[in-house]
Every structure is written in structure tokens, then in C-alpha cells.
Amino acid sequence: MQRLMLTFYCFILSFFMYAEPSIMVGAECTNEYLPLLRGKRVALIVNQTSLAGGKHLPDVMVQNDITVKKVFAPEHGFRGNADAGESVTDGKDSKTGIPIISLYGKNKKPTAEQMKDIDVIVFDIQDVGARFYTYISTMHYAMEACAENGKEMIILDRPNPCDYIDGPILQKSFKSFVGIDPIPLLHGCTVGELARMINGEGWLSSQPRTCKLTVVSVKNWKHKQPYSLPVKPSPNLPNDRSIALYPSLCLFEATDVSVGRGTHYPFQILGAPDKKYGTFTFTPKSLPGFDKNPMHKNKPCFGTDLRETNLPKGFTLSYFLDFYKKSGAGAAFFTRPRWFDLLMGNSKVREDILKGKNEQEIKAGWKDELDKYKEIRKKYLLYK
Secondary structure, three states: OHHHHHHHHHHHHHHHHHOOOOOEOHHHOHHHHHHHHOOOEEEEEEOOOOEEOOEEHHHHHHHOOOEEEEEEEOOOOOOOOOOOOOOOOOEEOOOOOOEEEEOOOOOOOOOHHHHOOOOEEEEEOOOOOEOOOOHHHHHHHHHHHHHHHOOEEEEEOOOOOOOOEEEEEOOHHHOEOOEOOOOEEEEOOOHHHHHHHHHHOOOOOOOOOOOEEEEEOOEOOOOOOOOOOOOOOOOOOOOHHHHHHHHHHHHHHHOOOEOOOOOOOOOOEEEEOOHHHOOEEEOOOOEOOOEOOOOOOOOOEEEEEOOOOOOOOOOOOHHHHHHHHHHOOHHHHOOOHHHHHHHHOOOHHHHHHHOOOOHHHHHHOOHHHHHHHHHHHHOOOOOO
16 A cells, blocks of 8 residues: 555656646736836736736736836727727726727827827737737837837737748738738747847837837747637637638638638638538628628528648648639639738739649749748747
8 A cells, every 4th residue: 555655646746847837928927027117107008818827917017006007909909809800999997997098990009199108018918920910010019109209118928829930921012000020921929029020120110210128038838839828819719720720711801701700610611602612501690709790791601611620730822722713713702802912911922823823832932031031030039
């Protein structure tokens, strides 16, 4: 019996000795950033993903007597429940009374007036690794506002759940809110690393072209290590599968094909009101918490179910090329060609598709620029 008990205790001890330590996101490293904020007037850029040990970051700040003057809210709002593209209004947080100012709509960048009564902006939002996911555009504009107004920027870093490097580099003439910096579609950085790159490469349009920047790093995580999000980062990315498919399926938003908005499986199913696209069926509905006015609302759609398929390792054009061929519509398949180009960061990909090139041929067109980006990226990595 004693031998059994000794074996059991040895097993428990070895388990704890060799178990990987849990990941600590930047927001949980309060001993690093709270001292930097004491005595300062703080603005937060946060949403529903801004959690520290299960507590919302504004609550953590208030409980630690940090002077939070305002919250800047990104796309989808402070609580993350606004639809994609829906206007986000100013207001007050009902729990803390902190004023909320929208950074989505006409006012995408904090104004000099809004920056006047603060000393530092703290950015803590979960990204998903794709250039067109607009939280990193909000971060870029906040960095510009800090540079222009002599304020400090602190990034509370989080892991990248879609940690790949792929896709074309954004061309300058295709700069928009769904792509500001010359990075690939999948950038392979955390927001902290990306902020360091923006600063280091002088990509800000402000004078000066850099801001005072501090990154509070993630602990016990490294690149290529899987990371499952505890909270969905936006209404239509409800799980790990949707996040993995999002970079490849978002291109369909420039077509008449639904990505499943208005269902419980957005960015996991594809279809349109035409039987030529497949035998799988779904009907988009007004669905609070996901999408209140989805494409093809109340119309049966036919297409493909990706909920049980193997996930792509990064970015693939295979889904898009498949539907493009099934459509038989040629250029008319792109119902919003300019939007497709903005998402891709150039017009060449669309032009290559129209020329009948396959995925391998199209990807070869961005290999050289991607290799150059990888060398730039190495300078700013925090997690090897």
C-alpha cells in the first residue's frame, strides 16, 4: 500500500514539474503596467476580449485606482455586439460611468481635442492575425494620434490564434481601413510585435513618424503554439474553426455568396440561392448576437459545409476558386470588385483569377515580396 501511495505521489509531482505553465496575456501582468499608469490620465482601447483573469480591463483599472478618463471603442463596439460595418455610437459605460467614444465610422482616429486630457492610451484587444481585421487599423490610428500629440501608447499583448504568414503585401494604392500597413494578408505577428514594426519601419503618417511605445508581452507562449480564445473576438467569429477559416472566406464578402452570416455557423459554411453551388442548404435569418440583417436573409442557400473538413494551414484560395468556377459568371462573380481588391491588397489576384490561373500560380506572384516581409518581421519578434 505504501509503495502504491509513493508511486501516486511521484506521478503527481512529476505532472506538476513537467506541465507547461499557463499562458498569461499582457493584461494579466498587472505588476508590469499598473505602475506605469499611476498618477496618469488614461484612455483605453478595449472591447469584450479585454479580460484579465476573467475581469474586464476597465474594472481592473478602476479597482486599482487608475484614472481612466475615457474608453475608445473599435468596430463592433465596447461590448463587441455591433454588426460588421454597423455604426458605433458614443455613450457611457453603465458599470463604471466612464465615457465611451467610438473609433468606428467617421471618427476612426482620436482627435487632438479627445487626446487633450489624457497622458497615455492603453490598447488591449484580441486580434486574429488577418490584415483586414480592423482592430489593428484602430491600433495604427491610435499610434498616430499619440505621436502627433506627444502621448504614450501601451500595448497589452495577446497571442495570435491564426499564426501564419501568407498572402500578398498590401500595395499603397489599396490602403483603406481594412488594410493600412504594407503587410501580408496573414501577418504572423501579435499586436505588440506589429506595433513595434509600425514604429520601427516608420509607417505612421504622423510627424514624428513614431510614438512612445511600450509592449507588455505575453508570458509562456511562443509562435506556432496553439491558442484558443476564451471569448469570441467579434460577433461572427464564434469559435476556433471560424477564426481559422476567416482569412480564406472573407473574400466571399465581395461576391453574392454568403459566408453563413445569419446562422450559428458564420465563416464555417458557404452558399447562395442557386443549387449549382452544392447540396448543403441553410437559410440566413436575423440573429441577434451574430447578424441582424444578413445577406440572403430568409432565402434558402445552397453550398458547402466546412464544419467537419480539414482546416487550412493559413490562407487558401481553394474555396474561392471552387465557387468562382461553379458560378460560370466570370468577372460578374465579383459583385464588389473594388472591395475584393481592398481585402487582397492589390488588383493582381482578381486579374489572375479572371485569367484562369490556379492557386499555385497565383501564390507564386507574391512569393518574393513575402520573403522580404519575413526578413523585416524578424527584427520585431518578441516570441521566438
